[in-house]
Amino acid sequence: MTSSTPPRIKQRSLKRRIALITIGSSLATVLLVLLTAYQSLIKDFETLLTREQISASQTLAHAVNQQLERRVQALSSLAAVLTDGTRRLPPDQLRQILERQSGTKNLFSPGLTVFDENATAIAGDAHTTGRIGTNYRDRDYAQRLLKTHQPVISRPLIGRTTGVPQLVFMAPILSDDGVFLGGVGGSLDLSKQSVLPVNELAKRIDSERDNLQIIDSGNMVYVSGSHTGLHLEPLPEPGASRLVDAVLSGMPSGTEHDSHGNRQIFATAHLQRLGWLFVKTTPYEKALAPAWASFQRFFLWSLGGASLLVLFGLWLTRRALQPLNAMTERITHMADAPQTGARLPASRVHELQGLTRAFNALAHSREQKDQQIRAQRDRLELQFQQSGDGILTLDSDSLTILRLNRRMAEMTGYPPETLVGQKPHDSLFAEPTKLLAFLQHVEQDTGVQHAEFKLYDASGSAIEVEISATRLVFSSHAEIMLNLRDATERNMLAALKERFIATLSHELRTPLTAINGALKLLVSGTSGALPDTAQQMAELGLRNGLRLQTLIDDLLDFSKLAAGHMAITLSPCDLQTLLEETAQGNQPLAMNHDVALQLDACGPWLISADAVRLRQILDNFISNAIKASPPGGVVTLAAATQQNRVRISVTDQGKGIPDEFRPFVFQRFAQAETSPGGTTEGTGLGLAICKELAEQMHGTVGYRSQANQGACFWVELPFPETTTLPKPDEPGRQRCDDGVTQKVLSSAQSYPE
Template identity: 35%
Template sequence: MKQPRYSRLAIKILLLILGASLLEVVLSGWVTQQALRSDMQDLLIEQQARINRNAVELIDRELDIRQQFLATLAGQLALSGRVSYPAAARLIASQRDNINGYFPGGILVLNDQGVAIGESTHVEGRLGTRYADRPHIQQALRSGQPSISKPIMGRTLRTPIISISAPVKNAGGEVIGLIAGVIELERENLFDVAVNLTLGVPSRLFVLDTTHQIYVTATDPKLAMQPLPDDADSPLLAALRSGQKRGLLHNSETGGDDLFIADDVPHLGWRVVSLTPLKQITDKLEPILTQKLVIGLVFFLLLALALVLLLRRAMHPLSAAAQQITQMMEGERPIQPIQINRTDEVGYLVHAFNQLSQRQQQQALELQRERDLLRSQFDQSSDAIVLLDVHSLQILEANPQCSRLLGYSVDRLRGRPFAELLAAEQAALPDLLSQAMAEAGHCNMALLRQFGGSVHCEVTAASVGLPDQRQLMLNLRDISERMRSEQLKNDFVSTVSHELRTPLTSIYGALRLANSGVLHDQPEQARSLLQAAEENSQRLTALINDLLDIDKLEAGKLELSLQPLDLDQQLQDARRMLASTADEAEVHLRLPEPGGQRIMADPQRFQQVLANLLSNAIKFSPPGAQVEIETQACEQQVRLTITDHGDGIPLAFQPNVFQRFAQADATATRQRGGTGLGLAITRSLVRAMHGAIGFSSTPGQGSRFWVSLPRVLPANTQDPRPAAPDSNGSKAHE
């Protein structure tokens, strides 16, 4: 491939950067305009909202000052002990200057019935008038708290007023009168400071009385006390009456939009509204945008000149490095580090390329060594190993040990379906492989040899390879000798058990006869030895019976007579059989209420299951404890649960509970007896009767064993109830 001229790439980079820069200038100008407009509008809204809040606070503060003044007058009047005409007159005379300053409209003194008995400004017909029907007067008399009325029409003044009331209380806290201050809205303006607040731009402020539909005051003094126009004549009032508190309105005079913000004055039913034109903001944006455009164009031209110079200087070493790499690819020069003396980004790139090339060569050598090592382990492994295709399960590769194990050459094993090597009467190959691939799992397979016969193997499986090239690796370990040893052991145990059973039965019978009193005048020591001999022979007989049961179950020779059984009757029989054992251990067996459930089971073997589980529960329960037996019917099963409150099963031992000869504590075994075969036999019997068994146990809190057996349903009936959960707060095992 011919080395391209670097100027083509330089031109492309130059055009790309200049185009991007030009686009940035245009877009940034537009974004700046939008951002400035948005930011200034948000600033205006926040400033105007703050001014509105300040105006509301000024109004509220002015009313609070006047309310405090009335409270002071009420305290002075309370010193006289009663509200009367003379006391009111003396108070008004002593405070007249302050009263005229705070309340030019005057104050009224009312007795506890709400009747006016004193006034600072005389109004014809006001003294003697009863004001108790006014809501704010009633509230102040009833609650004993100061109150401010909403703007109302004065009863005697016949003008809009605000009334501020302060209760007069005697020493016992009882309301004995009121002092009410009157603010005439047409005579005085409380809000000059709030009205004069502006933003430095043409802004207008309105204080509206929405109750009486009048202007209280405004930036334009001519609007004070004027009625509010209708919605059709004022878009601002239409927006306020619709519930809006801020927004934009079109101004037909300026052609732009005006911002309005409204806040309510507490206790008065008034609304403070500011109106500010947005055109004052937009007019200030034009010079800013023009200045930014000019700056952007100058920057664009300077950037173009700088890029031409920089690209000319930067592209030359890159072109030289590319030429050296091409020569190494075409074999014109050996693979070696590229020689370019630069300390900038180009030099860093070349240095990184040299390091990458060296690392790749090292990894290739390490990969080859690992392949050789794995191949050596594969060929020299003492276990037979085969690799299978995950889809077809055909043999892709086999090691020499596999060839020696099965008799086939490695070449004859390649491409052969692994299922052809399975001996008859085994589970399907996918099921066996699933079992072998389970966590810490394995399976046993019988594989055919080339020249006849079979070999028993313990198989473990794992998925290996890349994600898109997965393979199954099977490890085959010959266990034929181990199985023959186990068979010999089982045959020996079975033979010895059968041979010992008859003489032990005779010995046990003779010992029972001797201990029954047939032999008179036995020495005390002889009786003790005979009793111990009888107990040990009974224990040996039970052990031999358990061994014979295990042998029959494993050989599949145990005959069962499955028939419908009354579960309640079976539980009663089991309790009678174990009553003496429970009494000796001082443990109470609690049976469930009769439920009429019937199960399909062998009566003798089911009693053996109950005896094993209940005897264990009794054995491991403390004196005075209770063993609970519960039953629950599911759709097709009946679940029997036996719960004890002993020490529980240690967590480390729980996975081995159903193993033969497994016992958590040898000391407990010697104290409580047992061979470690009961639960193993119980699980085999339950499974033989098409049932299931499991347990859950929390150390220190007891154990809970459950057995599930097929349910015998009456004709044409169904039980929709779901099975109960198998947990009492700890992990359940089955």
């Protein structure tokens, strides 16, 4: 019988196994802590450096802006002494004042210049006398001054002949009533005077580590220099420097490679006034050198700890787990019950110190962002409630009121809680259908929309308000914001102005009629022959008196039209007869300007119009056309039919209407220099009156024009309802544009010498 023995099991020391497990896990833990600490440390250094760079860039941009603002304030102070309160001072007095501005002139080179209300230089100091008479209206900065009446600074301009950069500063000259009287300006030669704060650059830039680049985004150049002036260098070609491409694409900060392939940490600040980008860069390796040194020290400490763990693995493992468990409990408690200022306590275990620092930094960053959000929310709420305009916010879908500010509650007289949830077009406004259509239009358009409505307050009184509306789109919903401004005072002032002009014009016309009558008697010789000199003076006075009477008549006509007091009587009129009388009546003016007045014949059509007022419109068109035509030119008066309307046109051979004036052709007090002599006469009300008269007769006015090819002004009126339109093949009924015989009224034919 054979005996069997169980196989011998290879025994291993449990202590050794535990030691190996402990040592392996300890080493893995050390490596994990080292990696986490390194990543957190690098991230912290990048974040801190980026914040430092952003702060430095913004500080430098602010310092440059202060340099610009100092010059703007100097010009604004100078502008205040260039007026007596109502008018701009005479050029000689302006020149004397400019010569005494030694302090202000030191801020600008080469000097100072005063402009009139049309941006024409009228006075300057000894350095700018050559600019007198030059008009700068086509410059962008001059247009902004004329439009805003606020101080302006041009973007950096590169001289076409000098190739040097320069800035132009302009400040408005205003009367005590705020009327724009002109401007004062000064230029700054950046090649001689710098706006860069050299001391601030030295303070903010570490020359051994950092680099500052200033990019002119408008001219695509680098800007560098000192207190004596600036220098320009071209930017690399697109794609040559990923760093420059990233900055120009709008990235505020980050890391990117420069044109040499070196990785850089950068941050930018934008000075919008000049279009400059301040870019502070730091080589990535130099920026992270302190972090790497700290990590090396931390690594050595961790290596020493790992050695101790190898010797005392079990004991250290047990002790290491205790603070880790305590930290876990602390983090869990902080997550369940967040408290401001709650932080993890410093750990005595090296492996946990990096985790503690990273977590505390994250908690601090989150608290700062929360504080910024709360501060921004409080600031917006304060602006909303203290706005001088009434503000309503509506739900974009239901158009119900979500919120309103205190001013809106004061305007309506309703408590805010009464209006919330209501629809504004149901109870607050006089024209609910019009308001609803306006809100629907705002829904479809992303821009700001403007309109005027009547708002009812709690007492039932109507208030005229001007509404500016825009649609705001948020992540979860959309709203419509309405800004309401009381327009009652503005409308009252406009009405008062119209009444004042009408009263003044009426009071002036009575004595002027007597003066012109007396002058006519003197010129005609009724009271006896006058000496030649006296005869010339009487004729001059009569011409200017008649011109002044025409201006006053224009003012009275426009005042009547604006007030709705102009009597318009519509009746059937013989168009052919009216056109012939109009051509004959304007023949003396055509002779005086050596211009031929041509009438294109048309059939005996009847139109629905007030003959006197239609004649007034045509006289204005013909007068303007004659004055705009060169000597020897032809002005054509014609008519043509289209459906149930007739268009009467006046065409000249002048220079045409300037492009920049076309939007203002039919606006009151608008005048363009279209005459061959470059001068303008009248009040600028003639075409505005024509437009109002045509609309009163259910007609329209318009024009077409091309540069150096003349202009054509037309008035379009309806036929009477009982009129049978002319047939194309009926004799004497052809349309005026069908090539019928023309009747020429030239000075040689009608008025032989």
